Every structure is written in structure tokens, then in C-alpha cells.
Amino acid sequence: xxxxxxxxxxxxxxxxxxxxxxxxxxxxxxxxxxxxxxxxxxxxxxxxxxxxxxxxxxxxxxxxxxxxxxxxxxxxxxxxxxxxxxxxxxxxxxxxxxxxxxxxxxxxxxxxxxxxxxxxxxxxxxxxxxxxxxxxxxxxxxxxxxxxxxxxxxxxxxxxxxxxxxxxxxxxxxxxxxxxxxxxxxxxxxxxxxxxxxxxxxxxxxxxxxxxxxx
Numbered sequence: 001x002x003x004x005x006x007x008x009x010x011x012x013x014x015x016x017x018x019x020x021x022x023x024x025x026x027x028x029x030x031x032x033x034x035x036x037x038x039x040x041x042x043x044x045x046x047x048x049x050x051x052x053x054x055x056x057x058x059x060x061x062x063x064x065x066x067x068x069x070x071x072x073x074x075x076x077x078x079x080x081x082x083x084x085x086x087x088x089x090x091x092x093x094x095x096x097x098x099x100x101x102x103x104x105x106x107x108x109x110x111x112x113x114x115x116x117x118x119x120x121x122x123x124x125x126x127x128x129x130x131x132x133x134x135x136x137x138x139x140x141x142x143x144x145x146x147x148x149x150x151x152x153x154x155x156x157x158x159x160x161x162x163x164x165x166x167x168x169x170x171x172x173x174x175x176x177x178x179x180x181x182x183x184x185x186x187x188x189x190x191x192x193x194x195x196x197x198x199x200x201x202x203x204x205x206x207x208x209x210x211x212x213x214x215x
Contacts, residue, residue: 034213035206044198045183045206052190054157059118059146060127066144071188075113075211077203078182080151080160082121082175083133092179093117093137098200100138103207112186112211119145120155120162120177158182158190183207185214 040047059066079096081089096115104110117134119125125133127145134143145151148164155162155178162177181198185191191214194203 032212035209040206040209043202043206044195045192045203045210046195047192048190051185051187052157054184054188054190055153057146057150057154059144059150059154061142061144062127062131066142066146068188071184073186074111075186075191075207076116076184077113077194077207078116078118078158078160078184080118080120080155080158080162080177082119082177083125083129084121085175088179090137092181093134093141095198095200095203096141096181097137099203099207100140102200102204106208109208109211113207114142115140116142116144118151118154119143120151121165121175122146122148122151123166123168124171158184159193183210 035043037047054068054071056068061070077096077099079089079092081092083089100110100115103113115134115138117130119130122145125145127143130143130145132143134141148166152162152164160178160180160182162175165173165175179196181194181203183191183193191210194206
């Protein structure tokens with residue numbers, strides 16, 4: 001009897017160990033993990049090696065001042081464009097709207113990120129016009145404008161270059177600018193960027209991972 005009990009205990013112990021190993025394997029297989037750098041790159045998202053502080057700036061969101069403090073507390077996906085843009089800017093804003101919709105389908109994500117469009121064309125884009133333009137794509141989007149000096153400095157901080165046009169007599173002009181998107185972390189630091197071409201699906205997948213796991 002004693003020998004049989006020993007065998008029984010041994011079998012039970014072995015089964016317990018096997019079950020634990022299987023459980024750990026299953027958990028490691030199905031548990032959510034942050035995407036790797038290579039996976040992020042496939043989604044056209046590139047994280048900076050070192051997060052970057054932004055110089056102080058003062059712009060306007062509708063009739064309210066918009067400063068570095070507005071980048072605190074949430075993630076911010078920032079696009080620099082202009083309301084008179086005939087094609088690429090509205091196409092990008094449509095992609096951002098779809099990205100927002102996709103994140104809204106995931107519990108607890110959309111409340112942790114803002115979508116911000118900053119005008120590179122303040123001569124034609126007042127803060128009020130930018131508010132109307134951005135919210136036409138999504139009621140929660142933020143439209144910002146202000147002085148060209150602060151806008152240009154911010155564009156350099158975010159590596160989103162553009163060619164300024166100031167006091168032009170011709171009001172029917174186009175503008176050259178980057179179509180990349182900058183991601184700012186909840187501490188107000190430049191965290192990474194999306195490089196074209198990107199889609200709502202790839203952006204939503206990358207943003208979900210960043211929001212859930214980034215430190």
C-alpha cells in the first residue's frame with residue numbers, strides 16, 4: 001500500500017508540473033505583449049531612441065491658448081497641415097478619423113489619446129477656422145493655429161518640416177510639408193512618429209500597443 005501511495009503521489013506531482021508548464025505556455029502564447037521594434041516598423045511606426053523635450057510654445061485652440069501643458073496627461077497624435085490643402089490633408093484627416101473609430105472599439109483606449117491638427121498656414125487659417133476644419137472630421141479632434149514662429153519651431157522639434165509662406169499677395173497657393181505624424185507621450189515629450197504610407201488599421205494597431213504598454 002505504501003509503495004502504491006508513493007507512486008500515486010509521484011504521478012499526481014508529475015501531472016501538476018505538466019499542467020503548470022502547459023498553463024504557462026498557453027499564457028505566454030495568448031497574453032498580450034507590446035509589439036517589437038520590427039513589428040512597429042512594419043506598421044510604419046518608429047519610436048525615438050530617446051524621448052525629446054519640446055520647446056515652449058503658445059498657440060491657440062479656437063479662442064483658448066494652447067501650450068505645452070495641453071500635451072500633458074494623454075497621448076497626442078499630431079498632424080501639421082492646412083485647411084486649404086486640396087487633397088493630402090483631407091485624406092489624412094479621414095484616415096485619422098477612421099483610426100479614432102477603430103480605437104473607440106477597444107475598451108479604454110480612445111480616452112487616452114487626442115488627435116491634433118496644427119496649421120502651417122496661419123495667414124489663412126485662424127484658430128476658429130482650424131477648429132471648424134478639424135471637428136468636421138471628428139467632433140473630438142483638436143484644431144490649432146497661431147504665430148508662424150512658434151509653429152515653425154514646433155515643427156522642427158517634431159521633425160515635421162514645411163516651407164513657410166508669409167504675407168503672400170497671392171492667396172491661392174499650395175504648401176510643401178511633411179505627411180508624417182508625430183506622437184507625443186503623456187509627459188509632453190516627442191515619443192515617435194508614423195511615416196507614410198500608413199493606414200487607419202496599421203495606426204490603430206500600433207497605437208493600441210503603445211497606449212497599453214509604453215512606459
